Amino acid sequence: MARYLSQLERALGRGLRIMQSSGGSITASLAADQPVRTILSGPAGGVVGAFYTGMQAGYPDIITLDMGGTSTDVSLCPGRIKETTSATLGGYPVSVPMIEIHTVGAGGGSIARVDSGGALVVGPQSAGAEPGPACYGRGDRITVTDANLTLGRLRADGFLGGRMTLDRERAEALMIDVAAGIGASVTDAALGIIRVVNSNMERAIRSISLERGYDPREFTLVPFGGAGPMHACELAGELGIPRVLVPSHPGILSALGVAIADVVKDYSRTVMLRGGDLDKIRLEEEFHGMEQQARAELMDEALPVDSMTARRFIDVRYVGQSFELTVDCPSLSGRGDLRRSISREFYAAHLQRFGYADRALPIEVVNLRLKLELPVDKPQLEPSPFAGADAAHAAIGATEVVFADGPMVTTLYDRGGLETGNQIAGPALLLQLDTTIVVPPGWQGYVDAFGNLLLETAEPH
Known part of the structure; x- marks a missing residue:
């Protein structure tokens, strides 16, 4: 990988950045030195692109469905992109920051x-x-x-x-x-x-939602990849998800996510501190040391240090456990009780993740983590004016399609011909270069001001 990136950078010139699994970009040299950071870079780009699309459309709580030819990647974003430092890939533990993505062997192929x-x-x-x-x-x-x-x-x-x-x-x-x-x-x-x-994809979505304390009915499903929009409505119906937001170009959403990814640098230090050893001064010194290291690296990369935002996290676990939960680091200034603040954050996270929290068991802080982010300019799309509800101008015919209740005459639409406000009622197929959108009977929707298709079911949940 180092040889490949070196050749690529020579061909493209300086400034080449590589997507990492945590959803941000890093220098090509860092990716060459630490290629483990790029293991899920492609799927991470999809989550970043889907979250950006959801936020733009006014739906910050989303479940992503990236269905390609070989596999499907799903991720849950409760108003933010969730990360983990305790992933397992191919049976091997991977302890670098990465977006929480669950993969299942379900694709068009x-x-x-x-x-x-x-x-x-x-x-x-x-x-x-x-x-x-x-x-x-x-x-x-x-x-x-x-x-x-x-x-x-x-x-x-x-x-x-x-x-x-x-x-x-x-x-x-x-x-x-x-x-x-x-x-x-x-x-x-x-x-x-x-x-x-x-059913395989449904189990994957349940594993990242219901099994972790989230109700999928409170989220919007964002399908992409070549096959995602074909299966999204039926999946949403089985899970009780009330709406599906199909991006304007589902087949290239991962590329969009890579293009708009912020510059992100992650640092960590192992401290292994228990109750009585938790000291604000000690933690502040450790974080300050990481921040100084980060500042020096940023200056070497000619990045605007003053424009970076820093976020502090800690990995906490019950004493004797072999896995941690990452939570926000409480304020290290003022007179607040640090041990109590950390315990409160950990218990809340444990309750959310596992459904219980034993406040009688001792806890320990394993790692300190620092995340620096430099936002990049993102495309600010101008909303298109309302063009009316009638979508007849985009209809290109009809065909017979088999759904669960049997064959039905189904309207065909050229998605590229649809305009803001145009309404679609199932059964329908929307054809475009990078995917086909299947709208089953009982579903209807409209094109929003950014070209996304918002589909909702008439069935009560």
């Missing part, structure tokens, strides 16, 4: 099969881009994309804005083997594949 017990299984194996889904004309394994095509949710002549034709007959022919394995029709087998992959 996830392979469907019937196991030895006769059950339908989808993923985590993927057909990838090569050979890809059967409908690409090269592979012979049925995937989620083939199921969507069989159900009419993908247009054979509308993929990639019409630049690529999908082979629906090939997908349906190969679907016969899956259907025979579960004793169902081709259509029911395709519906089953969609239900299974949706």
Whole structure:
């Protein structure tokens, strides 16, 4: 990686910055020295882009759904982007700051099969881009994309804005083997594949919401990636999420997030302090030392030191535990009781995360963390004027699409032709270069002033 980044920087010139897993950018030299910081840089860019989109649209509490060809990444943002320092990737612990992202092997290329017990299984194996889904004309394994095509949710002549034709007959022919394995029709087998992959993603969202004390019904689902908008409404319906916010360009939202990421520098020191050892002067000295180190590095990078904002955190745990929770560091000035303030922060975080907090058990501070952020200029999009509710001018036809209740005549829209205020009612398919948006029956929505599509369900939750 060091060799690659060195070559890239020579080609592009100085100033190259690399996305890191915590949602901010770092210098190419730091990324080369500490490549572990970039492990989830791509998915992190997606969360940053989705959170920016949600904030711009007036929905700061979001759940992100990044569904691509191989996997789906989900993250919960309760008015902020959540981070962790205790992640596990590929079975290995990774103790660097990163956005809390949960990944599941569910994507458009996830392979469907019937196991030895006769059950339908989808993923985590993927057909990838090569050979890809059967409908690409090269592979012979049925995937989620083939199921969507069989159900009419993908247009054979509308993929990639019409630049690529999908082979629906090939997908349906190969679907016969899956259907025979579960004793169902081709259509029911395709519906089953969609239900299974949706169930896999639903469990992932539950793991980052309900299992951590958050009610998904209080959030807005933001789908992106090439496949996210195809599954978002059905997923939201199963989880009771009341609305779905589809960005104007879901397929490149991760790139947007990388482009607008702030400059971020993280520092940490291990202190291992228990109750009686917690001392404001000691902690202030440690933080001051990190801040001095940061200031020197920022000056070397020719960054405006005075424009940076500093945030202090501490890693706390019960004595004897092997994992910590990161909480805000209480003020180190004034006469407040430091031990009591830290305990209060930790107990609240433990209650939120695990549903209980034992105030009788001793706690200890393991690490001190300093985060410096330099905001970068972000695109300030001018809201488009209201153009009316009628979306008929963007309708390009109709087709039969199979939903849970059977086949339905479904309106096709060119999303690029929709304007601010235009209203859409399901069933509908919205076609664009980087994705297809599936609007099931019972869902309706409108285009907001920034080109996002806000969808809501008429079903009570």
